[in-house]
Amino acid sequence: MPPPNIRADRDKFQQALLNLLSNACKFSPEGGDITIHVIPPTPGEHDQVGIAVEDHGIGMNADECQRAFERFYRTDRSGHIPGTGLGLSLVKEIMKIHGGAVTLNSAPNLGTTVTLWFPLDLDHSDTHNAGASLTASATPHMTSPTDLTQRSPA
Known part of the structure; x- marks a missing residue:
């Protein structure tokens, strides 16, 4: 099966992923995993790739999960964890720009999983990316087309 291709703006893709990684680090115990x-598309079910x-x-309760994507919303009211409360709202906007979505699953004291859902680029040929596991190129309205390729080990 050929590797899936998505269309993404490199800078926005990196910002979304770095925001999620930053949150995961801030809200995990030191040394926590x-x-x-990468969640491949399921033929016949959805034409999206999940990251x-x-x-x-520390995770979040149901009320916190519902508000997590609001601008300036912070689950940490103590002020001990740095941040502005803009990270997840920016991630949501970035995914909207890409025609994708973002989902959040969390439970107190169990952790959080945030998934970026990118639509497949069905028009992009796989022939020039043999060995690639995920390829993203700039969307047509972006100014600097760039391929992001994560290559499988040789």
């Missing part, structure tokens, strides 16, 4: 998963960031940190 953070995992990144999930999972931590085993």
Whole structure:
């Protein structure tokens, strides 16, 4: 099966992923595991690729999960964890620009998983990316077309 291709602006893709990784680090115990998963599309079910960031940190309750994407909303009211409360709202806007979505699953004291869902680029040929596991190129309205390629080990 050929690797999936997505269209993404490199800077916005990196910003979204770095925001998720930053949150995972801030809300996890020191030395806690953070995992990144690539979720391939399921033929006949959805034409999206997921990139999930999972931590085993403090997690959120249902009320906090519902508000997590609001601008300036912070689950940490103590002021001990740095941040402005803009990270997840920016991630949501970035995914909207890409025609994708973002989902959040969390439970108190168990951790959080946030998944970026990118639509497949069905028009992009796989022939020039043999061996690539995920390819993203700039969207047509972006000014600097760039391929982001994560290559499998040779």
